[in-house]
Amino acid sequence: MSGAVADGYTGRRSTYASLRLAFLLFMADPQWLIPSMIAPVIFGLVSFELFRGYGHYYLTYAILGAGMMSMWGQTLYGSGWATGQDREFGTLEPTIQAPTPYLYVVLGRVLWNVVSGLLGGLIVYLVVVAAAGSPPALPDPLAFVVLFLFVMLTLAAVGVVFAAFYVYTRYAGFIQNVGEFAFYVGTGCMFPVVLLPFWTNPIALVFPPTWALDALRYASIPGYVGFSWGFWPDIAGAIGTTAAYLLLAGSVFHRVERHVLEEGNLDHY
Amino acid sequence: MALASQDGPAIETRGLTRVFQSRKGFLFRERTRTEALKGVDLTVERGAIFGLLGPNGAGKTTFTKILSTLLLPTDGTALVLGHDVTKETEWLRPRMGLVLGGERGLYNRISGRDNLRYFADLYGVPLAERERRIREVLERVDLLDAADRRVEEYSRGMKQKLHLARGILHRPEILFLDEPTIGLDPKSARETRKLIRSLVSDGVTIFLTTHYMFEAEELCPKLAILSKGRIVARDTVDNLRALIGGDRTIEVEDYGFEDRELAVLRGLPGVSKIVTEEFGPMLRLTLRIRTGETTVDGVRRSLPGHPELAVRERRTSLEDVYLDLVDEEVR
Ligand SMILES: Nc1ncnc2c1ncn2[C@@H]1O[C@H](COP(=O)(O)OP(=O)(O)O)[C@@H](O)[C@H]1O
Ligand SMILES: [Mg+2]
Numbered sequence: 392m393s394g395a396v397a398d399g400y401t402g403r404r405s406t407y408a409s410l411r412l413a414f415l416l417f418m419a420d421p422q423w424l425i426p427s428m429i430a431p432v433i434f435g436l437v438s439f440e441l442f443r444g445y446g447h448y449y450l451t452y453a454i455l456g457a458g459m460m461s462m463w464g465q466t467l468y469g470s471g472w473a474t475g476q477d478r479e480f481g482t483l484e485p486t487i488q489a490p491t492p493y494l495y496v497v498l499g500r501v502l503w504n505v506v507s508g509l510l511g512g513l514i515v516y517l518v519v520v521a522a523a524g525s526p527p528a529l530p531d532p533l534a535f536v537v538l539f540l541f542v543m544l545t546l547a548a549v550g551v552v553f554a555a556f557y558v559y560t561r562y563a564g565f566i567q568n569v570g571e572f573a574f575y576v577g578t579g580c581m582f583p584v585v586l587l588p589f590w591t592n593p594i595a596l597v598f599p600p601t602w603a604l605d606a607l608r609y610a611s612i613p614g615y616v617g618f619s620w621g622f623w624p625d626i627a628g629a630i631g632t633t634a635a636y637l638l639l640a641g642s643v644f645h646r647v648e649r650h651v652l653e654e655g656n657l658d659h660y
Numbered sequence: 661m662a663l664a665s666q667d668g669p670a671i672e673t674r675g676l677t678r679v680f681q682s683r684k685g686f687l688f689r690e691r692t693r694t695e696a697l698k699g700v701d702l703t704v705e706r707g708a709i710f711g712l713l714g715p716n717g718a719g720k721t722t723f724t725k726i727l728s729t730l731l732l733p734t735d736g737t738a739l740v741l742g743h744d745v746t747k748e749t750e751w752l753r754p755r756m757g758l759v760l761g762g763e764r765g766l767y768n769r770i771s772g773r774d775n776l777r778y779f780a781d782l783y784g785v786p787l788a789e790r791e792r793r794i795r796e797v798l799e800r801v802d803l804l805d806a807a808d809r810r811v812e813e814y815s816r817g818m819k820q821k822l823h824l825a826r827g828i829l830h831r832p833e834i835l836f837l838d839e840p841t842i843g844l845d846p847k848s849a850r851e852t853r854k855l856i857r858s859l860v861s862d863g864v865t866i867f868l869t870t871h872y873m874f875e876a877e878e879l880c881p882k883l884a885i886l887s888k889g890r891i892v893a894r895d896t897v898d899n900l901r902a903l904i905g906g907d908r909t910i911e912v913e914d915y916g917f918e919d920r921e922l923a924v925l926r927g928l929p930g931v932s933k934i935v936t937e938e939f940g941p942m943l944r945l946t947l948r949i950r951t952g953e954t955t956v957d958g959v960r961r962s963l964p965g966h967p968e969l970a971v972r973e974r975r976t977s978l979e980d981v982y983l984d985l986v987d988e989e990v991r
Contacts, residue, residue: 400781400782400783400784408777408781409778415769419769419770419810480765482766485826488729490753496782655732657730
């Protein structure tokens with residue numbers, strides 16, 4: 392037998408393979424339409440009603456609130472959930488057995504979720520604009536788009552760490568479901584964190600999206616009062632926490648794999 | 661065998677032990693401790709098919725998963741192709757194929773071909789060769805026509821073929837097959853066995869587990885028998901057959917027997933063992949007779965009051981030897 396390990400896996404190729412698989416599974420399963428297409432419409436409408444009358448920039452608030460709601464679900468929930476599905480399908484074992492580190496598989500899925508999360512964000516935007524009959528007043532549309540993408544990336548970093556939990560235990564879904572609502576509110580997905588009781592702020596600051604979102608609001612809503620330190624420290628905080636998450640993910644994945652091989656629960660679901 | 665790595669055994673385990681501590685319940689945990697492997701020493705040479713035979717729960721899957729780097733042993737060592745399965749996973753994984761089989765383990769909503777593409781990428785099958793390689797293995801397992809249908813439309817036998825195709829896609833040096841024919845109808849099982857036999861000619865080492873003696877007999881020139889986490893025999897099929905010696909076997913069937921009657925049978929001259937099996941409403945007793953003059957008529961006479969009794973003598977088979985060795989009833 393020749394040709395074994397001829398050119399080996401590469402991280403980029405595995406990540407792309409995983410992205411492609413996520414896309415194929417998405418296309419094959421109509422239930423995905425609910426979180427990816429229908430939820431953003433509903434979030435958009437609810438958010439529009441909620442923020443109506445909150446000053447000149449209420450449309451931006453509405454878009455950001457609903458956009459984050461739907462993207463949170465897509466990016467973070469989707470990444471972890473796919474790993475939970477691997478458990479359910481029994482595909483986690485052959486995937487772990489393959490030479491590619493599982494981290495690349497997760498990265499591919501997170502990338503796919505970023506793409507479909509952006510689609511959700513776009514739907515929210517169109518729904519809110521349609522409901523209002525006019526586009527939001529954006530001081531700098533380009534900054535808005537760039538920072539929007541930036542928020543997505545910080546969400547993705549959280550998604551990678553979450554996926555590790557799904558490898559770790561079959562109870563991850565349960566834990567995430569309980570925690571999800573707290574996260575929605577806590578990270579300021581729906582409302583700016585500064586509107587929440589002060590004691591929640593330190594918790595929220597653990598999450599990279601909190602910082603990125605605050606920066607996004609500073610950039611797109613003139614007169615916005617968020618964290619007192621302002622726009623640039625927000626950006627620095629977002630980059631810092633995101634880097635920390637990615638470093639954490641790198642080491643966590645290695646340890647999680649070791650742990651599940653010790654426990655022998657890869658086929659449990 | 662250009663890239664095959666050195667000589668030496670394909671598999672070598674020393675004192676391999678695995679304990680499962682399982683917890684039941686989420687809040688109120690109850691611990692149970694299962695010793696699935698109790699110090700397994702086993703050496704398997706390269707090439708050919710080696711069979712690990714054992715009844716359900718013997719520890720076959722546990723052993724296979726440890727060797728294929730999906731599970732860590734609690735104690736002991738395991739080398740595959742001369743490399744430690746707990747430390748050298750990066751070296752080992754590309755050189756191993758694993759078929760756990762069953763209904764699970766595949767992405768059902770996409771096609772067989774897309775399943776293979778995904779795993780070809782994860783296994784690093786050369787990109788330029790990928791499509792050709794996929795076609796090759798699909799052809800080999802006779803799934804080419806169904807390649808672009810969703811796996812959920814596949815029969816159980818077709819899924820098993822796809823599992824096998826995935827296992828050989830990256831041309832592993834060693835292939836682990838855990839009960840590859842379990843749950844298959846007789847025709848698919850036969851096809852699968854034929855396919856497995858054809859793989860040996862590629863020079864790949866195949867490690868196969870099964871709980872069917874006839875399957876081991878058909879596929880594996882050498883085998884080991886695992887029972888309750890211990891190796892109880894390690895030999896060639898021919899030598900195991902020699903264990904039959906001059907033994908005779910008499911089968912007795914009826915709707916039921918009393919304990920008193922079993923005691924009478926056990927007391928017949930030369931009866932060394934009685935295995936009990938249920939077939940729906942029927943009970944079958946298999947008597948191993950070492951020496952002595954116990955005959956079909958003698959057995960019949962010692963069981964009066966059984967008008968429907970069926971008694972017959974048959975050749976002692978390897979299956980009987982196997983049952984002796986694992987000392988368990990197989991239903
Ligand atoms: N993940 C696990 N957790 C707890 N017990 C397990 C686990 N896997 C296997 N066992 C136990 O270990 C023993 C051997 O199982 P297994 O290796 O699956 O046997 P086989 O494949 O020969 O049927 C059984 O008693 C089984 O219940
Ligand atoms: Mg098994």
